[in-house]
Amino acid sequence: MFAGVSRRALISALVAGLVLGIALFWADGQINQRLGTVEIGIAFGPADAESGSEIAPSTSLPSTPSSQPNLDEIVETSTTTSTTTIALTLPSNVDQTWLDQVLFRTNTERLKEGLDALTSCGNLHVAAQTHAVAMLEQDFFEHENPFTGDDPSSRAMQAGYGSGAGENIAMGYVSPRDVVRAWMDSPGHRENILGSYEHLGIGITLGGSGTNEKNERFYWVQNFGSGGDCS
Secondary structure (H helix, E strand, C coil): CHHHHHHHHHHHHHHHHHHHHHHHHHHHHHHHHHHCCCECCCCECCECCCCCCECCCCCCCCCCCCCCCCHHHHHHHCCCCCCCCCCCCCCCCCCCCHHHHHHHHHHHHHHHCCCCCCEECHHHHHHHHHHHHHHHHHCCCCCCCCCCCCCHHHHHHHCCCCCCCEEEEEECCCCHHHHHHHHHCCHHHHHHHCCCCCEEEEEEEEECCCCCCCCCEEEEEEEEECCCCCC
């Protein structure tokens, strides 16, 4: 009798667990449908020419000051963090000012650490936008394109910049402010932003399933480089 009750209790518990699991899966799907997936991936450093392995930027990560200025105040008042307006057309469903905003906020973070501003680089913008569009259209989220094998360095070469590009990627964030903050909160991405680079390229596209009223999400790419061709 006791064994029979135990089996019934076990079966009831399994059924309850299955029902709960289905309910949670459905709820998660509904949440993702409304809010979208928010991801920042793993930061990609420039490839070692001999081994092909990923390495971090050559400058060690600066320590964070005990008291930092407010980012929004800097964005409103500073005119020294960016010297170039980005000459690149984004897809029509993306705010065209966002390229400059990402560059500005990235350079603001560097300014807070006493670092030189990154210069807008046309060829790196092409590489970054190419990857943002590929991730959207081919439905993947990683630094190496699983269909072509291209990585940030090979995309930089194909765009005419040269090899050795670092890369940050993100998906689902709804503004330049949000995505740069997320990258700065992630050690590897922060290291790229504060690394010993000279140039920055940015890609942004919108589509798929995710964050806005049209059930789409934003894809964000930063490509970092030094010594390449920015024509």
